[in-house]
Amino acid sequence: MNPLPVIPVPDPADLAPALDRLRRLVLCETPSYAPDALAAGLALMRAELAADGLAVAPETADLAAAGAVRATYDRGGTLDGPPILILGHLDTVHPVGELAANPWRIDGDRAFGPGILDMKGGIVLALEALRRAGPHLTRPVEILITSDEEIGSPRSRGLIEARAKAAACILVPEPARDNGGLVVGRHAILRFALSATGRPAHAGRDPARGGSAIHRLARAVVALEGRSVPGASLSVGVIGGGLWVNCVPERAAAEMLCVAADDARRDEILRIVAGEADDRLAIDLASERPLWRTGPGDRALYGAAQAIAAELGIAVSPEVSGGGSDGNFTGALGRPTLDGLGPCGAGLHAHDEHLDLASLGPRIALMANLLARVGHLPTSN
Structure with a gap:
């Protein structure tokens, strides 16, 4: 029997604050090529992270040059060692004004809006997972949110790679594969x-x-x-x-x-x-x-996620994706990486981009339990 408690799938009614946060992020449009919009989005992101009790790093020249926000959760200084790095991006491919074509709304079991799946929903999912995993963590968690992923990460690549080298492992809440699968390699x-x-x-x-x-x-x-x-x-x-x-x-x-x-x-x-x-x-x-070839550390992370998914009654599979993400950089460095941990949905980069609300709770629980259990896994590929 697993000695660690299983963090349960949240009741949908308990996710109202998370949906409120998702609404705030979606209504703040953040196309990659709009500096003023990105600045507003990053300021909002700093406020959201601080509201969750994370220690938000000062806006140093390095962070400003990378167009990134970095924050750490160490449970009041009681956690130490190499952190788990959660890697996300705030920028989207949608221009300012896309909300007119795809306004924020909840229609049945779907939530709509520009960038809601790629990847503002993943950011919200990760923060909610961290909140639930907090009491069970065995090492610190670092969150790095960038603003140039959709254009190839020209500003933030160096920072991503530096933080990955200092991390125990990297979790990337990019959208799930169409079948709910997790990503263990990328072209x-x-x-x-x-x-x-x-x-x-x-x-x-x-x-x-x-x-x-x-x-x-x-x-x-x-x-x-x-x-x-x-x-x-x-x-x-x-x-x-x-x-x-x-x-x-x-x-x-x-x-x-x-x-x-x-x-x-x-x-x-x-x-x-x-x-x-x-x-x-x-x-x-x-x-x-760069090409991210699946390594032993990646497989160990997936194995832990697969075991958790089985406990929660969630179906997952290991997938290699033809789409790129910042996980390419960390996986190619040989740092244990698991990608595709975000919610399910469809319409990526399209006018009907949406998130499947039914996937949100189970995948929050999956990531929360993963955060709580990765302390003993290999820290290299």
């Missing part, structure tokens, strides 16, 4: 910047004298996306070019996201990209989330 995510050049000319009078940068870029988009295969996808998601409709465009640019399931597929993507570049098209690797 590599590569972001490329494409820049095409042309020769300007009058588009009405002398089009033949020009060379269209847009045309060169368009051919590249079709060619690159057409090389996608299972385990190695190439997708252009941002594109623009030209200044005047009556000018043959001299400049055009795009951003491409590539997903590689393993090193061989990553190498193949790099070969494809290099083969498409020429003197009129530059393609540069802008950032990369």
Whole structure:
């Protein structure tokens, strides 16, 4: 028999304060490219963490540069040792004003709003789990909330990796997989910047004298996306070019996201990209989330979660995800990481993004019990 008490699944009526917090976070829109909105969101996050009794780190230059909030819970100084790191992000892909298309609301057993699943619901879930696990913790818990995950974590990667190296293990409440599964590995995510050049000319009078940068870029988009295969996808998601409709465009640019399931597929993507570049098209690797291969520490964390899930009557499974998260960085470092601990739902990055309320209580209990039991697990992969 497990000597540790099982933290039960909360009654839905007991989650009213958590839903109130979720409403506050959703109503504070935080797109990755809106500095003022992010500043307001991070200020709200500091207030929420302080309200839960966590020691919020001062806004140092390092934290400000990373666009992050860090806080620690050590039960009044009675817990020591390497902490459990909970890693989350506040930024979303939804622009300010998305609330008009997908307003905060509860409709039956679903809660709606921009960023509610990815990943404001996960942040709320983690804080509620920490509150319930507090009396049973055997080591401190550190929470790091960043604001640039959706754009590849260019500001916060160094801080994430530094805090992960100091942690016993990392728990990431990103959304659950569609089947409720937990994530024990992730594919590599590569972001490329494409820049095409042309020769300007009058588009009405002398089009033949020009060379269209847009045309060169368009051919590249079709060619690159057409090389996608299972385990190695190439997708252009941002594109623009030209200044005047009556000018043959001299400049055009795009951003491409590539997903590689393993090193061989990553190498193949790099070969494809290099083969498409020429003197009129530059393609540069802008950032990369490294491949996270499942290690022994990751498996130990999943094993603990699986045992807890069985006690709670929750179905989970170990999954490797094609989507990226900041768990890529920590897992690739060899730090024991378990991802996908957030709630279930659907509509990620879409106008109908929503959270399944029925999943909230069971997954709070899953994470709360995991926080209480990971003290004895391996601290490396």
